[in-house]
Amino acid sequence: MAYAEDTSHHPQSFWTRYxxxxxxxxxxxxxxxxxxxxxxxxxxxxxxxxLQLGFPGQFxxxxxxxxxxxVTMHGMIMVIYLLTAxxxxxxxxxxxxxxxxxxxxxxxxxxxLSFWVYLLSVIxxxxxxxxxxxxxxxxxxxxxxxxxxxxxxxxxxGIILMLVSLVIFIVATTMGGLNYVTTVLQARCEGMTLLRMxxxxxxxxxxxxxxxxxxxxxxxxxxMMLLDKTLGTSFFMPALVSMGQVTGYKGGxxxxxxxxxxxxxxxxxxxxxxxxxxxxxxxxxxxxRKAIFGYRMMVWAIVIIGALSFVxxxxxxxxxxxxxxFGFFFATSTLIIAVPTAIKVYNWxxxxxxxxxxxxxxxxxxxxxxxxxxxxxxTGLFLGNVSxxxxxxxxxxxxxxxxxxxxxxxLLVVFGGIYHWFPKVTGRMLxxxxxxxxxxxxxxxxYAIYFPMHYLGVLGMxxxxxxxxxxxxxxxxxxxxxxxxxxxxxxxxxxxxxxIFNLAWSTFxxxxxxxxxxxxASLEWxxxxxxxxxxxxxxxxxxxxxWAYAYSVPGAPQDFIAQNAPPEAGGQExxxxxxxxxxxxxxx
Amino acid sequence: MxxxxxxxxxxxxxxxxxxxxxxxxxxxxxxxxxxxxxFTLAYAMRMDSGDWSPIAMPWQLWLSTGLLVTGSACLQRAxxxxxxxxxxxxxxxxxxxxxxxxxxxxxxxxxxxxxxAAQVMPAGNPAASFFYLLTAMHGxxxxxxxxxxxxxxxxxxxxxxxxxxxxxxxCARYWHFLLAVWVVLFATLGxxxxxxxxxxxxxG
Numbered sequence: 001m002a003y004a005e006d007t008s009h010h011p012q013s014f015w016t017r018y019x020x021x022x023x024x025x026x027x028x029x030x031x032x033x034x035x036x037x038x039x040x041x042x043x044x045x046x047x048x049x050x051l052q053l054g055f056p057g058q059f060x061x062x063x064x065x066x067x068x069x070x071v072t073m074h075g076m077i078m079v080i081y082l083l084t085a086x087x088x089x090x091x092x093x094x095x096x097x098x099x100x101x102x103x104x105x106x107x108x109x110x111x112x113l114s115f116w117v118y119l120l121s122v123i124x125x126x127x128x129x130x131x132x133x134x135x136x137x138x139x140x141x142x143x144x145x146x147x148x149x150x151x152x153x154x155x156x157x158g159i160i161l162m163l164v165s166l167v168i169f170i171v172a173t174t175m176g177g178l179n180y181v182t183t184v185l186q187a188r189c190e191g192m193t194l195l196r197m198x199x200x201x202x203x204x205x206x207x208x209x210x211x212x213x214x215x216x217x218x219x220x221x222x223x224m225m226l227l228d229k230t231l232g233t234s235f236f237m238p239a240l241v242s243m244g245q246v247t248g249y250k251g252g253x254x255x256x257x258x259x260x261x262x263x264x265x266x267x268x269x270x271x272x273x274x275x276x277x278x279x280x281x282x283x284x285x286x287x288x289r290k291a292i293f294g295y296r297m298m299v300w301a302i303v304i305i306g307a308l309s310f311v312x313x314x315x316x317x318x319x320x321x322x323x324x325x326f327g328f329f330f331a332t333s334t335l336i337i338a339v340p341t342a343i344k345v346y347n348w349x350x351x352x353x354x355x356x357x358x359x360x361x362x363x364x365x366x367x368x369x370x371x372x373x374x375x376x377x378x379t380g381l382f383l384g385n386v387s388x389x390x391x392x393x394x395x396x397x398x399x400x401x402x403x404x405x406x407x408x409x410x411l412l413v414v415f416g417g418i419y420h421w422f423p424k425v426t427g428r429m430l431x432x433x434x435x436x437x438x439x440x441x442x443x444x445x446x447y448a449i450y451f452p453m454h455y456l457g458v459l460g461m462x463x464x465x466x467x468x469x470x471x472x473x474x475x476x477x478x479x480x481x482x483x484x485x486x487x488x489x490x491x492x493x494x495x496x497x498x499x500i501f502n503l504a505w506s507t508f509x510x511x512x513x514x515x516x517x518x519x520x521a522s523l524e525w526x527x528x529x530x531x532x533x534x535x536x537x538x539x540x541x542x543x544x545x546x547w548a549y550a551y552s553v554p555g556a557p558q559d560f561i562a563q564n565a566p567p568e569a570g571g572q573e574x575x576x577x578x579x580x581x582x583x584x585x586x587x588x
Numbered sequence: 589m590x591x592x593x594x595x596x597x598x599x600x601x602x603x604x605x606x607x608x609x610x611x612x613x614x615x616x617x618x619x620x621x622x623x624x625x626x627f628t629l630a631y632a633m634r635m636d637s638g639d640w641s642p643i644a645m646p647w648q649l650w651l652s653t654g655l656l657v658t659g660s661a662c663l664q665r666a667x668x669x670x671x672x673x674x675x676x677x678x679x680x681x682x683x684x685x686x687x688x689x690x691x692x693x694x695x696x697x698x699x700x701x702x703x704x705a706a707q708v709m710p711a712g713n714p715a716a717s718f719f720y721l722l723t724a725m726h727g728x729x730x731x732x733x734x735x736x737x738x739x740x741x742x743x744x745x746x747x748x749x750x751x752x753x754x755x756x757x758x759c760a761r762y763w764h765f766l767l768a769v770w771v772v773l774f775a776t777l778g779x780x781x782x783x784x785x786x787x788x789x790x791x792g
Binding site: 183 | 608
């Protein structure tokens with residue numbers, strides 16, 4: 001198809017350029033802005049929770065109901081509406097077409113719809129703050145029967161809006177996900193074989209496949225719980241007495257909900273982690289000026305982790321009770337998934353080994369990610385064992401583990417990725433000094449928050465509690481530690497304003513960026529214009545001759561060779577592909 | 589050159605954009621398969637409880653099944669006719685395929701009405717809850733298919749050639765999928781018993 005024919009959605013006005021845009025780059029920015037905005041709400045909620053834990057009783061407006069509402073909304077916002085949306089909708093939208101040499105997503109209109117439906121899901125979720133009873137306080141896992149019964153905050157409107165919002169979000173994710181998968185499979189430019197794709201694209205691609213297959217489980221559980229709440233069905237609700245009243249429910253299975261939820265919930269960890277793995281791999285390679293170590297191994301590790309993530313879900317349910325053989329199976333599969341994950345960590349470290357490491361802001365965040373992910377991953381090995389998980393499951397050890405591994409670690413990658421690709425998105429550099437300040441406060445601050453929580457967990461301090469008055473086994477020092485954690489959390493929370501300021505200020509006033517300021521080899525840095533124009537590549541699509549990791553190639557005039565540099569420039573992947581034939585049906 | 593001559597052999601899509609649509613449809617069918625598989629698993633797991641009381645399937649479901657089979661066959665023949673450059677036959681068969689799907693939805697609603705008249709309500713017996721839920725979810729997918737069919741049918745008057753033939757082929761593919769899902773759902777709703785589930789799970 002000719003370029004001119006492919007420009008049917010060229011924007012003609014302000015509205016079609018910036019609002020109802022079908023350009024993947026604009027949609028990516030829209031996704032990112034909404035995700036970051038809602039993420040800030042999540043940060044504020046976490047700080048409010050910490051105020052109660054660090055200074056119990058000092059803030060009268062944080063009563064028990066509100067505390068649980070803050071906990072629930074914080075968890076759901078961060079996992080779903082921030083991280084999932086930002087990695088897939090933000091990074092996925094921006095990077096996939098540019099990194100594979102496409103003009104846009106293959107279904108631009110559906111891509112636009114995906115964003116607006118996502119926005120609708122966020123609005124519905126936020127509306128729950130303003131309905132009678134407020135948002136749900138059922139905990140982010142929304143376990144029945146308590147989620148929809150009186151006694152749980154927001155059991156009336158809050159839970160309904162939460163479930164409706166999730167269903168809408170899943171529709172949005174599906175529309176986006178179909179686009180990402182199809183674009184990767186069908187719209188790669190000439191020479192861009194699957195095994196030449198940057199690992200960021202591989203991570204986002206496999207994560208999208210996981211999302212497409214795992215979110216239906218959340219959809220099923222969400223719809224069925226919605227019907228239990230609104231129509232009085234008994235999919236999940238057992239016969240019970242609530243507030244002294246016999247309810248009309250009977251025979252439902254709360255365990256069925258847990259299975260469905262975690263069949264989604266565990267892949268969700270990797271929906272967030274795999275794009276982070278991919279982005280980190282690319283950032284390490286660029287900023288250490290060295291080819292990624294074991295590219296093919298890294299690809300296979302991503303694929304294997306993705307596949308295994310569907311057979312470990314019940315390790316979240318060890319305390320729910322199960323046949324010991326199931327416990328054995330899920331503990332074993334959980335430990336097996338550590339093998340490809342460890343391969344990735346080794347390969348990152350081996351990429352750094354004797355690299356020309358540039359301690360840029362993106363690289364600082366990347367290095368911090370490796371440390372944080374390692375710490376969080378190692379505590380995961382503890383919790384993967386049934387006999388260790390059962391005593392620790394209800395404690396702050398778990399809070400520390402999952403925040404390190406799927407909260408802080410991916411967020412460090414989000415920051416690293418934004419600092420890295422911001423010059424391509426806006427044509428300007430983010431301020432380096434503010435970036436470093438932001439990095440150090442965030443990195444050290446999050447360790448100040450979560451490292452002590454491991455200790456609190458081992459002490460037996462229960463999670464999910466509104467206050468700890470009257471628990472004799474909790475020493476006074478633990479309360480002091482809680483106060484310290486709260487102060488650290490407040491500092492980290494406020495420090496994120498530095499990042500927001502940097503984004504806003506640099507967008508308009510930042511130093512003008514060169515087209516390829518990091519001297520990166522991957523395709524998105526080789527666009528004819530920065531920021532890339534609509535259609536990305538001008539009249540001719542690029543042709544790719546090598547992988548994205550041709551750094552410090554001996555004898556090359558520069559320390560990188562772009563993916564689309566002529567073949568005689570060298571730098572082919574270790575197992576070179578045949579010279580690119582004209583791709584089938586390639587877009588000219 | 590006729591459209592038939594331009595259409596690549598072996599049912600391959602005519603260009604990259606068509607190929608993308610085909611891949612996108614496969615991906616969507618994968619998502620829908622995951623969705624219905626999970627609903628079916630939930631159905632099977634929920635069966636194993638004391639309050640489960642099987643409901644008799646209304647005879648209308650056989651009629652709706654027949655309609656879906658007919659619609660699927662019509663669209664398959666429409667795809668062949670479009671590939672063979674027979675526009676009149678394509679239009680007729682395409683219309684018949686869509687009409688069958690519409691009639692299917694009508695008959696499903698009729699089956700709902702029959703059950704409600706027999707006091708089989710969505711709340712109460714979980715077998716009935718699942719019946720309404722699963723048929724509703726399948727019906728929504730049929731409605732989605734009809735939206736795609738309407739776009740294709742709207743272009744049937746003026747469109748010809750490989751791209752149009754490909755769109756008709758995609759409609760046929762989706763109709764076959766809807767039929768396959770319905771057959772599994774119908775069989776599950778009608779003949780899967782708690783005893784069978786216990787036998788499969790080894791808990792019987």
